[in-house]
Amino acid sequence: xxxxxxxxxxxLCAAACNKAGVSKESGAMRITAGIRETKVSYDGxxxxxxxxxxxxxxxxVGDKTAIPEELVVDNVTNTLxxxxxxxxxxxxxxxxMVTDHYFMAVSPAREVKSFTEDPYVLDSSAGKYxxxxxxxxxxxxxxxxxxxxxxxxxxxxxxxxxxxxxxHNQWTEGNPPSQTEITEALVxxxxxxxxxxxxxxxxxxxxxATGEWAQVSMNKVKxxxxxxxxxxxxxxxxxxxxxxxxxxxxxxDGTYTYRSPEDIKxxxxxxxxxSLVIGRDQITLDKDGIVITDWVVNPDAYDGEVFKPxxx
Numbered sequence: 001x002x003x004x005x006x007x008x009x010x011x012l013c014a015a016a017c018n019k020a021g022v023s024k025e026s027g028a029m030r031i032t033a034g035i036r037e038t039k040v041s042y043d044g045x046x047x048x049x050x051x052x053x054x055x056x057x058x059x060x061v062g063d064k065t066a067i068p069e070e071l072v073v074d075n076v077t078n079t080l081x082x083x084x085x086x087x088x089x090x091x092x093x094x095x096x097m098v099t100d101h102y103f104m105a106v107s108p109a110r111e112v113k114s115f116t117e118d119p120y121v122l123d124s125s126a127g128k129y130x131x132x133x134x135x136x137x138x139x140x141x142x143x144x145x146x147x148x149x150x151x152x153x154x155x156x157x158x159x160x161x162x163x164x165x166x167x168h169n170q171w172t173e174g175n176p177p178s179q180t181e182i183t184e185a186l187v188x189x190x191x192x193x194x195x196x197x198x199x200x201x202x203x204x205x206x207x208x209a210t211g212e213w214a215q216v217s218m219n220k221v222k223x224x225x226x227x228x229x230x231x232x233x234x235x236x237x238x239x240x241x242x243x244x245x246x247x248x249x250x251x252x253d254g255t256y257t258y259r260s261p262e263d264i265k266x267x268x269x270x271x272x273x274x275s276l277v278i279g280r281d282q283i284t285l286d287k288d289g290i291v292i293t294d295w296v297v298n299p300d301a302y303d304g305e306v307f308k309p310x311x312x
Contacts, residue, residue: 054079055107055135057088058115061095064102064140067115067203072101077109100142104202105152107135117199120207122158124196124228126219132229134158136205156295157200157207158229159266161274163190163239165224166286168279171251185251185278188244190218190226194266198231207268209233215240232268237261241278256283260290269295 059073077089094101104115108131112118123132137152165187172183197211209231218226230236237260243253256278266272271293275286 049080049107051080051082053107054109055086055105056109056112057092058104058112059092059101061099061101064100064142065203067104073103075112079109094145097145100144102142103137103139103150103152105137105154106202107137107154112202114199115203116201118202120198120200120231122196122198122216122229122231124216124218124230129219129229132158134200136200136202138203138205155205156269157205157232159232159268160271160295161192161218161228161230161266162271163192163218163226163241164273164275164286164288165226165241166275166277167224167251168277170279171246184223185243186245187220187223187226188242188253189240190220190242191240192216192218192228192230192236193238193240194236195231195233198233205268207232230266230272232266234263236264236266239274239276241276241283243278251279254281258283258285260285264290265292267292271295 055078056075057073057078058067058071058075060068060071062068072095073092076092078086079089080086106112120134134157135154136157137154139150139152143150167182167185169182171185172181192215193213194216195209195211196214196216197209199208199210200206201208216228216230218228221227239258240255241258242255243251246253258274258276264272264274273288273291273293275288275290277284277286
């Protein structure tokens with residue numbers, strides 16, 4: 001099941017409409033929110049929007065399959081308060097009481113330069129994790145002012161890449177707790193060779209990777225577990241693991257390169273987990289291989305920990 005958020009936004013009516021049973025007073029609505037399995041969280045609890053989170057809202061009339069230049073609501077930032085209500089930066093109004101309205105929202109709030117080819121640059125650092133977790137919602141049911149509140153369903157635009165590492169016993173000899181347990185080599189960094197630029201088509205919730213190949217730095221969960229957001233893309237195959245700080249008389253240090261014979265899939269709203277084994281001057285795919293799952297909080301991952309990258 002996709003991790004999605006249900007947010008209810010209420011709008012101020014443009015004018016009284018006694019025939020529709022709405023007056024200026026009754027048309028003024030506050031924003032309320034109800035959230036179910038939303039964006040990724042690192043505190044070990046069910047993910048949820050938090051006070052201070054924001055979104056950009058757009059509304060239009062006419063063709064529901066294309067967002068026009070002339071908008072009824074044009075990139076109004078709504079911010080979640082400590083009272084659990086979403087507050088708009090400026091007042092939002094319906095065009096009228098009877099015309100069908102369509103809605104798009106993106107969170108976190110951002111400047112949208114294009115509705116079909118909006119440029120996006122991934123910042124994979126742990127400190128920017130929440131900002132890079134781009135969420136998109138579309139409601140094209142054709143709502144009128146009497147359909148308050150408006151419900152928006154958010155989906156993840158990005159993918160998650162996890163890399164789990166095991167080691168052969170070449171780092172074990174001479175180290176406690178004896179050779180009955182494999183000693184982990186110290187991992188200095190993990191990088192993925194992938195595209196970190198994209199264009200976003202909001203109306204179709206589609207992400208297209210663009211630009212040149214780059215080294216996307218992954219974030220440390222613990223020594224042998226690393227994670228990062230990734231732009232969904234094809235032709236991703238290469239992962240670099242650099243060992244640092246190890247006994248040179250044992251396994252030592254070095255950079256190990258894994259090149260998959262096939263594409264490693266990165267899909268919006270999906271978690272791709274790659275399990276690798278390092279040792280004896282080579283890196284191979286673990287028995288668990290490559291697994292793709294829906295983006296949900298897994299209470300069994302990493303001995304009960306939800307991903308919590310180190311903030312270096």
